[in-house]
Amino acid sequence: MLAKIGVVTVSDRASAGVYEDKGGPAIIDVLGEILVSPWQPATRLVADDVAEIEAALIQLADIEACSLILTTGGTGPALRDVTPEATQSVCDKMLPGFGELMRQQSLKQVPTAILSRQTAGIRGRTLIVNLPGRPGSIRLCMLAVFPAVPYCVDLIGGARLETDPAKCQAFRPPS
Template identity: 65%
Template structure:
């Protein structure tokens, strides 16, 4: 069985310029290491808030690196340079709006400003792309909410089988008939 490839993309002008350390991308990797018991490989990049760069990175991870799952962090707010959702929509074949809806609903339990977040998700060929907020604390909250659906989504796309530590996160897969 081949290792699943998961793209981790931090979208941040300052982190990509080395002004500060990328804690958000590392938080995604840490959470996925807790969730997954199956072998996987991180394809990790830190890039600036530039729509053409985000689009090119997502395309490369999906089409060339064969990442079945691509998780972004950052660029989902209302600031003028926050363009991750636009880049995601531009490269996806179909959108999966339920991911963003659930992440915002979950985040509203913690902060009233969650309604300002524009994260989304979509499908490009054999890849599921999920946008997360940029704050490390929010990453865990949002992944805990949406990850139970991700392994089954990847199954439906004929991707690799994600096995999880069910004491940490329980993926939902329908019972076979």
């Protein structure tokens, strides 16, 4: 079965065409590197606006039936950074361990990682994970949390995601 994966870039400047979106393509590059099962991206580029972010997440989860949605941007402390709020408002359950692990990994690189507010949650059969906005940080955080993603998606009834064990060792308990 083909897995649909939502990729949402949250950026005022990129959505206005002032700045090139580098976050969404960085997510797609990492997915292309680590996934061996068939998948298809469904991309969105929205402004730092709670209603726009919520609408994109709801459409990707409920209409497009994405098993996984990865967001980039809007997770800092600035006034316009509202991705975690939008994510929390559309999710049925929150999974704070994702954000905790991403901050822990990022703190090894920069002390300002403590300012990040990445989180994750579940909406129906969709796992939503907020990633940072910088391509290098996206890669670091994705590789940190992705070992838990396929099993989480299994547990909520999403499409089966298989990784290349040489690139990302996904964990599934022995059956």
